[in-house]
Amino acid sequence: MKTLSLRNLGKTYFDPYAGAHVTAVHDVSLDVQQGEFVSVVGPSGCGKTTILNMIAGFIPHSKGEILLDGTPVNGPGPERGVVFQSFALFPWKTVLDNVGFGPKMRGVPKAERDRIARDYLALAGLSHAANRYPNELSGGMQQRVGVVRALANEPAVLLMDEPFAAVDAQTRMTLQEELTRIWQDRKPTVLFITHDVGEAVFLANRVVVLSKGRILDEVAVDLPRPRVWDQLVDDDEFKRLSAQVLQMVRAA
Amino acid sequence: MNLLLQMWGGYARMTRRWPALAAVIPFIPVVALWTIVAEAGLFPRAFFPGPADVVRSFVTLTYKGILPDYLQDSLIRLFVGASVGMALGVPLGILIGTSRWAHRICWPVLLFFQAIGDIAWLPILLIWFGFGLTTMTFVIVYTVLFPVVLNTVLGVESVPRDLGRAALCLGASRARVLWEVTLPGALPNIITGLRNGLGYGWRALIAVEMIVGTSGIGFMMFDARRAGSTVEIVLGMIILGLLWYVVDAWILAPLERATGERWGLVTS
Amino acid sequence: MRGAASLAGSAMFVAPLLALLAIWAIVVPLFEVNPRVFPSIGAVGGAALDSIRDGTLIAHIGASLLRVGLGTLIGIATAVPLGVAMGVSPTVAAFLTPLFRFFSVLAGIAWIPIATLWFGYGFGAIVFVIFNAVFFVVTYNTLLGVQTIPHTLRNAAWSLGAGRWAMLTEVLLPGALPNIVTGIRTGLGFAWRGLIAAEMIATNVGLGYMLFVARDFYRTEVIVFGMIVIGVLWLLIDRLILVRIERATIERWGMVRRA
Numbered sequence A: 001m002k003t004l005s006l007r008n009l010g011k012t013y014f015d016p017y018a019g020a021h022v023t024a025v026h027d028v029s030l031d032v033q034q035g036e037f038v039s040v041v042g043p044s045g046c047g048k049t050t051i052l053n054m055i056a057g058f059i060p061h062s063k064g065e066i067l068l069d070g071t072p073v074n075g076p077g078p079e080r081g082v083v084f085q086s087f088a089l090f091p092w093k094t095v096l097d098n099v100g101f102g103p104k105m106r107g108v109p110k111a112e113r114d115r116i117a118r119d120y121l122a123l124a125g126l127s128h129a130a131n132r133y134p135n136e137l138s139g140g141m142q143q144r145v146g147v148v149r150a151l152a153n154e155p156a157v158l159l160m161d162e163p164f165a166a167v168d169a170q171t172r173m174t175l176q177e178e179l180t181r182i183w184q185d186r187k188p189t190v191l192f193i194t195h196d197v198g199e200a201v202f203l204a205n206r207v208v209v210l211s212k213g214r215i216l217d218e219v220a221v222d223l224p225r226p227r228v229w230d231q232l233v234d235d236d237e238f239k240r241l242s243a244q245v246l247q248m249v250r251a252a
Numbered sequence B: 001m002n003l004l005l006q007m008w009g010g011y012a013r014m015t016r017r018w019p020a021l022a023a024v025i026p027f028i029p030v031v032a033l034w035t036i037v038a039e040a041g042l043f044p045r046a047f048f049p050g051p052a053d054v055v056r057s058f059v060t061l062t063y064k065g066i067l068p069d070y071l072q073d074s075l076i077r078l079f080v081g082a083s084v085g086m087a088l089g090v091p092l093g094i095l096i097g098t099s100r101w102a103h104r105i106c107w108p109v110l111l112f113f114q115a116i117g118d119i120a121w122l123p124i125l126l127i128w129f130g131f132g133l134t135t136m137t138f139v140i141v142y143t144v145l146f147p148v149v150l151n152t153v154l155g156v157e158s159v160p161r162d163l164g165r166a167a168l169c170l171g172a173s174r175a176r177v178l179w180e181v182t183l184p185g186a187l188p189n190i191i192t193g194l195r196n197g198l199g200y201g202w203r204a205l206i207a208v209e210m211i212v213g214t215s216g217i218g219f220m221m222f223d224a225r226r227a228g229s230t231v232e233i234v235l236g237m238i239i240l241g242l243l244w245y246v247v248d249a250w251i252l253a254p255l256e257r258a259t260g261e262r263w264g265l266v267t268s
Numbered sequence C: 001m002r003g004a005a006s007l008a009g010s011a012m013f014v015a016p017l018l019a020l021l022a023i024w025a026i027v028v029p030l031f032e033v034n035p036r037v038f039p040s041i042g043a044v045g046g047a048a049l050d051s052i053r054d055g056t057l058i059a060h061i062g063a064s065l066l067r068v069g070l071g072t073l074i075g076i077a078t079a080v081p082l083g084v085a086m087g088v089s090p091t092v093a094a095f096l097t098p099l100f101r102f103f104s105v106l107a108g109i110a111w112i113p114i115a116t117l118w119f120g121y122g123f124g125a126i127v128f129v130i131f132n133a134v135f136f137v138v139t140y141n142t143l144l145g146v147q148t149i150p151h152t153l154r155n156a157a158w159s160l161g162a163g164r165w166a167m168l169t170e171v172l173l174p175g176a177l178p179n180i181v182t183g184i185r186t187g188l189g190f191a192w193r194g195l196i197a198a199e200m201i202a203t204n205v206g207l208g209y210m211l212f213v214a215r216d217f218y219r220t221e222v223i224v225f226g227m228i229v230i231g232v233l234w235l236l237i238d239r240l241i242l243v244r245i246e247r248a249t250i251e252r253w254g255m256v257r258r259a
C-alpha cells in the first residue's frame, strides 16, 4: 500500500530582504491513501505551493515528517511525479521524447520507451502531435503532455500545483474531464492543488481546506463517476458541496 | 520613378526566389563606383588601386601559392583558438551558472580580465612565449573565452527553474540534469557567445598577425604596408570581409536562429 | 538597511579581486619569480608612482582617450542619422543592409594598414580606425533596428498625423534605439581593442605604445601596470557610460536586454 502521509509538517522561510522569518506552513498532518484523489484548496498565500514543493522535495521542510509508504522522503525523486503550472516541458525535446524522459532516466531502451510514450499520448488524445516540439502546441495540449509525462513514469503519487490555471476556461473544463477519465482508467494517487473550489470538488474524492498554513477542515466528495460538466453544473449535490467548500474558504 | 519601382519589384521577386542574391547585388553599384573613381585617376594609383588591380594581384598571389598558404594558416589558428576557448568556456560558464559560490568567486575576476582585453596581453605574452604560435593561440583563446563564459552563464541562469525540477522528479540525477536540461537550455546563448567570441577573436588574430606574424592574412597586409603595396592590403581586407561574412551569415547566424526558434526560446 | 546591503554586495564583489592580489603578493616572492617574467606588486606600484610623478601616465591616458573619444563621437554622429535616414524607406534599408554588414565585419583592426598608408603613422590613422570601428557597426545595427520596428507603429504614427520628420524623430529613432545602443557597445568594444593594437603599431604615445615599448626593455612591471590601467579604464567606460545608457533607455522601456 503506497500512502503519502504528512506528520506535523511545517515550513519557516527566512526572508533576507525583510530580515525576518516567515512561517508559511504551521502544522499540517494529512494522509493520502493509494488511488485516492485529494484536492487542496485555500486562499492565496495560505501555503499550498509550499506544501507541494516540500513533498516534491524541491525545498527542505523545517519541521515534521513526510512519509511515502513509511519511508521519509528527501530531495526530488521519480516516485513523486509533478505536473507544473508552467508546464515545464523541455523545449528542445519532441513531445514523444518529453513523455519518454522518465523511462529514459530509468534506463528503458529507446524502442520500449517510445512504445510507453505513445501509449500515454494516446491516452491524452495526442498521438498526432508526437513528433512536434512543445513550442508548436497550444497551451492546453502542452499541459496534456505535462500530465502524461508525469504519469508515464508511473509515480506512486502525482502532485499537481494549479496545473490548469494557465489555460483558457473552455480548455480547462475539457482538461478537468480528461483528468477524471484518466484517473478512473489508471487510478493514480493524486494530490491536486488549486484555488478554484469548483475544480477541487469536480475532481476529488476528498477536498482539504487550508488556511494560513493549517488544515481548516475537509469534505468528502462522493459524486458518481465519470464526471462531466454538462451533468454536474445542474447537480444539486455538486452545488451543495461547492457552496460548503466555498464558505469554508471564504471564512478562512 | 515608375521604372525604378518596376526595377525594385523585379529585384524583390528575384531575391525572394534566390535569397543569396540579396547579399550579392548591393555590392554591384559599390564596385562600379569604385572602378569609376579609380579609373578617373582622382587619387594616385599606388594609393587607391582599382578592382582590376586587386583581381590581378589575387590571381598572382594565388598562383604563387602565397595566398592559399596564408589563408590556411589564419584559419587553422582561428579554429584551434576557438575550439580551445569553447572547451574551456562552456564548462566554466556552466559551473559559474549553477554554483553560487563559483559565481561569487569568479564573476568579478572574469569581468576584470575581460576588461583588460586580448591585445593588451600581447607585450607580456611576447616576453613569455616569444614570437610564435603559442602567443597567437593564447590571444585567440583569451578573446573567445570571455564571451562564451559570460553568455553561457546567462544561458544557464535563464533556464526556467521548473525545467530542472521536472527532470529531477522524473528521476534524473544531478549530472543528468546538467546534460539533459542545463546544457541544451543554455545552448542558444552559448552559440551567441561563440559568435561574439569569434567576431572578436578574428579581429585579434589580424592584429596579432600584424604585430607578431610571419604568415597569415594579417601578416600579408602588414607586410604589404611596409612595402607600400596598397593592392595587397585591399585584397587582404576583401578576403577577410568575405570570409567572415560567409562564416557569420551562412553558418553562425542560422545556427543561432535554428536552435532558438524551433524551441521557441528567446535568443538575444 | 539598503545601504548596508549594497555595501556588503560591493565587499563581496571586491573580495575575490583582493584575494587575487594577495596570491600575487605571496607567490612572486615565494618562488622568486624573475622580474623579467612577472613583476612583484611593489615593482608595479613603483612603476605606477613613477609614471604618475613624471606625467607620462597622464600623457598616455590622455592621448588614448582623446583618440577614442573623438573617433567614437564622429562615428556616432554620422552613423545614427545616416542609419535612421536610410530606414525611412524600408526597401532602401533592406537593400543596403548586406553592404553595411560587410563593412561592419571589417570594422576596426583590419583598417590599420591602409589607414596608416593614407594618413601616415599617428593621430589621424588611429582616429580613423576608431571612427571606422564605430561607424559601420552602429550604422549596421541602426539599419537592423529600423527594420524591426513593427509596421503598425509606423502606420499608427501616420494616422496620427506624423510627417516624414516626425516619423524620423518620434518613431524610427526611438524604435531603433535598443539596436543603436547595442551597436555602440559592440563598436566601442572593437574600437578599444583597435586602439590598443594601432597604438602598438603606429604611434609614439598612448597606452598601447606604453606597453609595447616596455616590452623592448623587459619592463614587465610597466606592462602589468598598463594592463591594469587599460582594464580599469574599460570597466569605467562600460559601467559608467554604456551600461547607464542602456538602463536609461531600453531597460526602462521594457524592451529586450541583451547579454
Ligand SMILES: Nc1ncnc2c1ncn2[C@@H]1O[C@H](COP(=O)(O)OP(=O)(O)OP(=O)(O)O)[C@@H](O)[C@H]1O
Pocket (backbone or CB within 6 Å): A013, A014, A015, A022, A023, A024, A042, A043, A044, A045, A046, A047, A048, A049, A050, A051, A195
Ligand atoms: N521563498 C520564499 N521566501 C519567503 N517567503 C516565502 C517564500 N515562498 C513563499 N513564501 C511565503 O509563504 C507564504 C505561502 O506561499 P505559497 O506560495 O505557498 O502560497 P500559495 O498558497 O501557493 O498561494 P497562491 O495561491 O497565491 O499560489 C506566503 O506568505 C509567501 O509570501
Ligand SMILES: [Mg+2]
Pocket (backbone or CB within 6 Å): A048, A049, A050
Ligand atoms: Mg501557489
